[in-house]
Amino acid sequence: MSTPSFEQQPQQPPYQPVPAPPLRPEDERTWAILVHLLPLVGVSFLGPLVVWLVFRGRGPFLEHHAKESLNFQLTVLIALLVSLVAVAVTFGIxxxxxxxxxxxxLVLQVLAAVAASRWEWYRYPVTIRFVS
Incomplete structure (x- = not known):
């Protein structure tokens, strides 16, 4: 019997994901508008979170608006929870x-969507910056 020879296998290069191409300016603006309007139809913070995760790195304008909307929606969620606790504690006063x-x-989201449609970099007032 002959002994098997163990030849060294060539090393494969490590996996490198292919970077996604940048969005066209029209698409970037459309998604920036949608990221502010999605919470109005009941998606809350999940819409901006998904848009930010999917389109991260594909356009600075969209990334800015997605993070702003996500931060604002998380702040609104906290404010709603605090106000509901206040209603319960004060017996509805x-x-x-x-x-x-x-x-x-509602007012601030519409203002943000209008600003995004005008290619303006909008920052929500009175917002906790969770994601920067």
Whole structure:
């Protein structure tokens, strides 16, 4: 019997993901507008989070707006939870607090979508910056 010879196999290069091509300016603007309007249809912070994760690195304008919207939606979620606790603790005396938070969020989201449609870099006021 002959002994098997162990030849050294050529090393494969490590996996390198292919970078996604940058978005066209029109597509980047469209997604920047949508990232502010998606929470209005009940998607909350998940819409901006998914857009930011999917399109990260494909355009600085869209990435900025996705992070801004995500930060704002997380801040609104915290504000709504605090206002609901306040309603429960005060036995409904501050019943308008959740409505005020929702109305303020609605106005600021529309302003952000309009700013994105004009190619403006918008920053939400009174927002906790979770993602920078």
């Amino acid at each position: 501050v019943v308008l607090a959740p409505f005020a938070v929702y109305l303020g969020a």
